Each structure stands twice: as C-alpha cells, then as structure tokens.
Amino acid sequence: MEALAIGSAPPRPGLAAPTRYSYLRHPRTLIATASARRPIAAVHMDAAAAGGRPSPAPARCTRAETEPEVGEVATSSHAAVEAEAAGATEQGDNGSPVADAAAAGASIEGVDGIRIRRRPVTGPSVHYVGPFQFRLENEGNTPRNILEKIVWDKDAEVSQMKERRPLYMLKGPLEAAPPARDFVGALKASYDRTGLPALIAEVKKASPSRGVIREDFDPVQIAQAYEKNGAACLSVLTDAKYFQGSFNNLEAIRNAGVQCPLLCKEFIVDAWQLYYARSKGADAVLLIAAVLPDLDIKYMLKICKILGMAALVEVHDEREMDRVLGIDGVQLIGINNRNLETFEVDISNTKKLLEGERGQLIAQKDIIVVGESGLFTPDHISFVQNAGVKAVLVGESLIKQEDPGKAIAGLFGKDISNAGAA
Numbered sequence: 001m002e003a004l005a006i007g008s009a010p011p012r013p014g015l016a017a018p019t020r021y022s023y024l025r026h027p028r029t030l031i032a033t034a035s036a037r038r039p040i041a042a043v044h045m046d047a048a049a050a051g052g053r054p055s056p057a058p059a060r061c062t063r064a065e066t067e068p069e070v071g072e073v074a075t076s077s078h079a080a081v082e083a084e085a086a087g088a089t090e091q092g093d094n095g096s097p098v099a100d101a102a103a104a105g106a107s108i109e110g111v112d113g114i115r116i117r118r119r120p121v122t123g124p125s126v127h128y129v130g131p132f133q134f135r136l137e138n139e140g141n142t143p144r145n146i147l148e149k150i151v152w153d154k155d156a157e158v159s160q161m162k163e164r165r166p167l168y169m170l171k172g173p174l175e176a177a178p179p180a181r182d183f184v185g186a187l188k189a190s191y192d193r194t195g196l197p198a199l200i201a202e203v204k205k206a207s208p209s210r211g212v213i214r215e216d217f218d219p220v221q222i223a224q225a226y227e228k229n230g231a232a233c234l235s236v237l238t239d240a241k242y243f244q245g246s247f248n249n250l251e252a253i254r255n256a257g258v259q260c261p262l263l264c265k266e267f268i269v270d271a272w273q274l275y276y277a278r279s280k281g282a283d284a285v286l287l288i289a290a291v292l293p294d295l296d297i298k299y300m301l302k303i304c305k306i307l308g309m310a311a312l313v314e315v316h317d318e319r320e321m322d323r324v325l326g327i328d329g330v331q332l333i334g335i336n337n338r339n340l341e342t343f344e345v346d347i348s349n350t351k352k353l354l355e356g357e358r359g360q361l362i363a364q365k366d367i368i369v370v371g372e373s374g375l376f377t378p379d380h381i382s383f384v385q386n387a388g389v390k391a392v393l394v395g396e397s398l399i400k401q402e403d404p405g406k407a408i409a410g411l412f413g414k415d416i417s418n419a420g421a422a
C-alpha cells in the first residue's frame with residue numbers, strides 16, 4: 001500500500017482489492033485532477049441554508065427495524081410518515097442489508113442475489129491530502145457497468161435530497177398531493193376492454209443506451225397524446241442525469257389533468273424516494289430486483305401499500321424472477337428485455353421467464369406481467385402477449401415518432417383508444 005507511506009488514512013476493513021494511486025505513478029495527474037478541498041462542515045451548512053435542518057451526518061436510508069404493520073398504519077399514511085420522521089424507524093447509516101455488509105467491510109457482491117454492488121466497497125473514491133483532492137481508482141470503487149454507475153450516483157443524489165428535505169418536511173406535500181389512483185386496476189380494465197396488453201407509455205427524452213431520443217420534448221403534450229390514443233397508464237422518467245427526466249415533469253403531467261395513473265420511473269435505492277414520489281403525484285413506483293435485496297423490496301412494498309401506490313417489481317433473469325415470486329404481495333412484475341448492464345435487448349427474454357412452472361405460479365398468484373423494452377411492432381406485441389404478458393411498457397418506439405400518440409395505433413396494429421376500440 002504505497003500511499004500509506006505518505007500518510008493517507010488507513011484503509012477500512014475489507015480493503016481486499018489493491019488500490020492504484022495514479023497520482024504517485026503519474027505525477028502530472030496530480031495537477032490535472034487536484035481540486036481545492038471544501039470543509040465537510042461547509043457542505044452541511046449549505047444543506048441547512050437550502051432549507052433542511054443541519055444534520056450531524058447524512059442519513060442515507062430509513063428502514064423500519066420492525067417492519068411496519070400494514071394493517072396498523074394503513075388508515076393514515078401520515079402516521080407512518082410521522083413515525084419515521086420522528087426517528088422511530090431510523091436504523092444506522094443505511095439500514096440496507098447491502099449497505100450493512102459494506103459497512104462491515106464485507107464484499108457486497110451477491111448479497112441477497114442482487115447483481116450490482118450498491119456502493120463502492122473499498123472506501124471513498126475521493127481522497128484528500130491537505131487541500132488536494134484525488135480520485136483513487138481501483139476495482140472496488142470503479143463501477144463495473146452502467147447500472148452500477150447509475151445506482152452509485154443515485155445514492156449520492158438521494159443523500160443530498162434527503163438532507164434538503166428530510167422526511168418530516170414531506171409531510172405537508174404528502175397531505176397536499178393529489179390522491180393515488182389505481183394503477184393495477186387501470187391495466188386490468190384496459191386489457192379487458194381491448195383484449196390486448198395494456199399500454200404503459202413512457203415519457204422518455206433520453207437514455208444511456210440511445211442518447212437523446214427526442215429533441216422536441218414537451219412532457220405534458222406527449223402525455224396527453226398518449227392518453228388520448230389509448231394508453232392505460234404512463235411511465236414518467238424522473239432521473240435527470242441519465243434520462244433528462246425530472247420530478248417537475250411528473251408533477252406537471254399530474255397537474256395537467258391527465259387521468260392515466262403515473263409510474264414514477266426512477267432508480268429507487270432508499271425508502272425516502274417512495275414518499276417523495278408520492279408527494280409529486282406518483283401512483284406507482286419501479287423497484288428493480290437487480291438493485292434491491294429481497295428485504296428492501298418487502299419493506300418498500302409495505303410502504304407503497306401504506307401510501308396507496310402500486311409497485312412494478314422489475315426482473316431480468318430467472319434468478320430475479322424466482323426471488324420476486326417468493327415475495328408476498330407482489331401484484332406487478334416487469335420483465336425487462338433490456339439487460340441494464342450491457343444494454344442488449346432481446347424480447348425472447350419475456351418468453352423464457354414465463355415458461356413452465358414460473359408461468360403457472362404467476363397465474364396462480366394472479367400477478368400481472370409487464371413486458372418491458374424493445375417493443376416496436378405489432379408482431380412484438382403479439383409475441384409477448386402469447387408469452388403471457390397482460391401489459392407492456394414502451395418508450396423509444398413511440399417517443400421517436402413525429403406523433404407519439406398516433407404511433408400507438410402503429411405499434412398495436414389498430415386503434416386502441418376508447419373511440420377506436422369501441
């Protein structure tokens with residue numbers, strides 16, 4: 001550990017991977033990457049000035065030590081908020097089993113079957129020597145794929161958001177939010193009405209795999225066009241960094257009077273985000289099995305229920321499907337045809353995951369399966385419908401058409417709007 005010789009902080013336990021101190025080997029990098037250090041206290045003061053209460057340390061996640069009894073708190077979402085805001089459910093630094101493992105210095109890879117590392121395992125990727133800031137690269141603190149990168153960035157983003165708006169500050173916005181609507185009911189009604197998979201149409205400006213998909217992007221106009229042309233529900237991307245989405249878009253669509261229930265399409269890593277999404281008008285949220293351990297999914301499902309929101313639990317492979325099928329209370333499973341680590345899209349993934357006993361169990365449990373990503377033609381829709389899906393989540397193929405609303409009839413091979421299918 002060459003850097004220890006110059007007095008850097010000792011490694012945290014579990015620093016298995018060799019650290020590469022590039023500035024020692026390439027002295028010029030030192031000048032190129034060094035930046036003035038800001039005292040940590042100043043960062044906290046900024047947060048306080050921005051409206052949050054000063055907090056001694058950023059709480060990264062909230063989790064009920066004893067999971068909330070849905071029956072007990074279902075009568076009032078605010079009871080849960082109050083309890084949590086009062087600190088009754090705060091647990092440690094993060095509360096996630098994954099984070100706990102990381103904090104204990106263990107490798108988090110493979111915890112509860114999740115495929116990504118929820119945060120760097122070998123300590124901070126930024127290291128300070130006096131006034132200089134270095135980025136120390138090693139296997140443990142360099143994301144291995146885009147999903148890992150998104151999740152690590154999201155974790156940092158949410159920590160900041162929570163500092164600015166701690167849970168107790170969401171109580172008012174939650175009370176003022178328009179009531180949650182029945183996302184699952186809307187999908188079922190559409191399927192019953194058309195005999196075709198219900199459409200969750202995605203309001204998506206850009207993506208990591210495609211870059212900007214639509215330059216001329218008016219989220220409210222697109223949402224209204226989707227609704228008019230037969231979408232059962234809408235999915236609104238709220239991640240800014242990778243998808244150029246925003247919570248303003250979600251709020252604006254809800255406030256514009258769009259009746260379709262809204263899925264907040266976000267990378268959820270922390271229960272706080274569920275409350276925030278609801279306060280912005282979400283009727284449903286996405287929980288990604290590759291990102292969340294089973295315990296987190298169970299806990300978040302309960303919070304969703306308390307808040308009146310549906311949860312679309314997303315899987316990509318058999319292992320994730322089996323994990324999710326073992327969790328009680330899952331009503332909606334999304335099968336993503338896109339591998340979020342490699343961007344590869346293969347719609348036969350939907351069929352593969354619904355074959356045999358898995359398909360039977362899904363039918364027994366009355367779970368609605370949503371086919372997600374890479375759906376461009378009526379043949380694709382028929383293919384996933386024959387595989388067993390009752391809903392589809394579609395972004396790119398609609399959004400890149402000149403008229404995303406009219407593109408719906410092209411995708412299904414017929415007009416599925418109320419007017420057309422009547």
Ligand SMILES: O=C(O)c1ccccc1NCC(=O)[C@H](O)[C@H](O)COP(=O)(O)O
Pocket residue numbers: 146147202204207208209210336338340343372373374375393394395396397
């Ligand atoms: O779309 C991406 O490039 C992407 C990259 C990394 C993580 C998630 C990503 N997309 C989220 C989705 O799953 C899709 O937006 C959604 O299923 C619609 O897909 P499509 O119809 O192919 O736009």
